[in-house]
Amino acid sequence: MNHGKKKGRPREEDLDFVRREMTSVERLKSGFEQFKKEVYEKKPEVFNQLAEGQSPKIENIIVIGHSRCGGIKALLSIKDNASLGTDFIEDWVKICTPAKEAVNQAHSDLSFEEQCSKLEKEAVKVSLENLKTYPYVKEGLENKTLALYGGYYDFVNGAFETWEA
Ligand SMILES: [Zn+2]
Numbered sequence: 001m002n003h004g005k006k007k008g009r010p011r012e013e014d015l016d017f018v019r020r021e022m023t024s025v026e027r028l029k030s031g032f033e034q035f036k037k038e039v040y041e042k043k044p045e046v047f048n049q050l051a052e053g054q055s056p057k058i059e060n061i062i063v064i065g066h067s068r069c070g071g072i073k074a075l076l077s078i079k080d081n082a083s084l085g086t087d088f089i090e091d092w093v094k095i096c097t098p099a100k101e102a103v104n105q106a107h108s109d110l111s112f113e114e115q116c117s118k119l120e121k122e123a124v125k126v127s128l129e130n131l132k133t134y135p136y137v138k139e140g141l142e143n144k145t146l147a148l149y150g151g152y153y154d155f156v157n158g159a160f161e162t163w164e165a
Pocket residue numbers: 001021024066068069070071072
């Protein structure tokens with residue numbers, strides 16, 4: 001996800017947020033290298049089949065969430081009654097408030113960490129639903145010239161899952 005940029009002089013907590021996300025990106029990269037070496041290169045038949053199965057006319061959009069996401073953690077950390085107007089929270093995170101409510105309701109028994117993981121996936125689903133409201137996307141899906149996928153990259157456990165939206 002693109003966490004965007006803010007204007008003006010950065011505050012220390014914002015910088016911390018960015019630093020944490022940078023670390024996540026680094027881990028995402030190294031995790032992907034591992035995935036490539038241990039899964040992709042060991043099972044070429046699976047991926048060759050996928051590549052051949054794709055019609056060249058179809059464009060694919062994939063929205064990928066990831067483990068230990070700083071943005072998601074920030075979203076889940078906000079108290080329900082607190083104003084979302086703080087500029088600490090990026091706009092893309094605010095969009096996922098319905099996902100937060102869903103996770104809060106369904107998984108109140110889980111630990112904060114576990115709720116974060118649920119929310120990381122739930123946020124992808126919200127993003128996909130938002131995409132479907134764009135006329136271009138809606139049309140593409142109807143005409144089968146566009147395919148929409150969700151993905152979740154768990155670099156803590158080295159797992160990568162995708163699903164068709
Ligand atoms: Zn993130």
